[in-house]
Amino acid sequence: MTTDNRPVAELIAEAEAAPEPGNFDRRRVIHSMSDEFPVDVTVASLESSGYVYIYDTETAERSITSQDRLTQKLQQLRPNKARYFTTVKPGFVPQRGTLKCLLHPDDPNRRLYASWGFAECTKANLTTEFQVTRHVQVRHRMEWQTIEAERERAEREEERNFQRQLLASFSGQAPQTQASDTADTVDTAEDYTDCGCGEAIRSRYLAQHRKSKKHQRWEKRHGSQHG
Numbered sequence: 001m002t003t004d005n006r007p008v009a010e011l012i013a014e015a016e017a018a019p020e021p022g023n024f025d026r027r028r029v030i031h032s033m034s035d036e037f038p039v040d041v042t043v044a045s046l047e048s049s050g051y052v053y054i055y056d057t058e059t060a061e062r063s064i065t066s067q068d069r070l071t072q073k074l075q076q077l078r079p080n081k082a083r084y085f086t087t088v089k090p091g092f093v094p095q096r097g098t099l100k101c102l103l104h105p106d107d108p109n110r111r112l113y114a115s116w117g118f119a120e121c122t123k124a125n126l127t128t129e130f131q132v133t134r135h136v137q138v139r140h141r142m143e144w145q146t147i148e149a150e151r152e153r154a155e156r157e158e159e160r161n162f163q164r165q166l167l168a169s170f171s172g173q174a175p176q177t178q179a180s181d182t183a184d185t186v187d188t189a190e191d192y193t194d195c196g197c198g199e200a201i202r203s204r205y206l207a208q209h210r211k212s213k214k215h216q217r218w219e220k221r222h223g224s225q226h227g
Contacts, residue, residue: 008074015052015087018064057083060090097127102136103143118143196222 049067056063058078065073065085076084100106103113103121110120121140126132136144195210197218 008071011074011087012070015054015067015070018051018053020051052087054085054087055090057086057090060092060094062089095127096125097131098124099126099129099132100124101126101132101140102147103140113143113147116143116146118146 051064051066052070053062054065054070054073055061070087073085074083074087078084101121101123102109103118104110104124105120105122107113118140123135123139126135136147195215197215
């Protein structure tokens with residue numbers, strides 16, 4: 001973290017100019033010809049107060065703000081009274097991770113997410129799995145809710161299929177399983193793994209099961225060890 005206690009006026013004077021965000025198109029029509037106003041109106045010019053670079057004093061991440069908001073940004077303080085932002089580039093580089101957003105083009109489930117209409121996200125410098133989860137929850141809220149709902153639906157389907165197989169084994173009948181959107185083979189007993197909570201879960205869904213509320217409640221009662 002960098003500490004910069006210089007006066008705001010001094011930091012403003014040292015601010016580095018940044019490019020205007022967005023694209024300015026002089027050909028863009030903002031009013032089409034009508035009976036009341038029989039001419040097209042296009043953008044002729046665009047004026048702003050200008051933009052400058054600011055840096056997070058804790059992470060060294062660079063962002064852009066307008067000159068109008070610069071004073072406000074420089075006056076924002078953390079709980080320890082240190083500035084959130086400075087116009088002077090910190091003496092350290094931001095920490096970069098290698099974990100990718102779930103919506104990254106390289107994600108193994110990209111084809112599935114594309115079929116759901118999810119746009120791609122190129123974020124690929126997250127440092128922890130928690131950051132990946134929080135990034136998707138905050139930046140892609142609808143997509144996260146859909147992914148979680150589908151995971152829970154698949155988990156419930158797995159549990160129902162297991163119960164059907166269990167009942168069929170007692171009655172001596174062939175098990176009847178519900179068709180899955182993602183599975184193309186019939187489940188066998190070898191596909192299941194006994195979890196410490198007493199449930200038998202298909203192996204490829206064991207990690208998801210251990211994140212379920214049912215399993216989490218068991219862990220709270222019996223500790224975090226799995227059988």
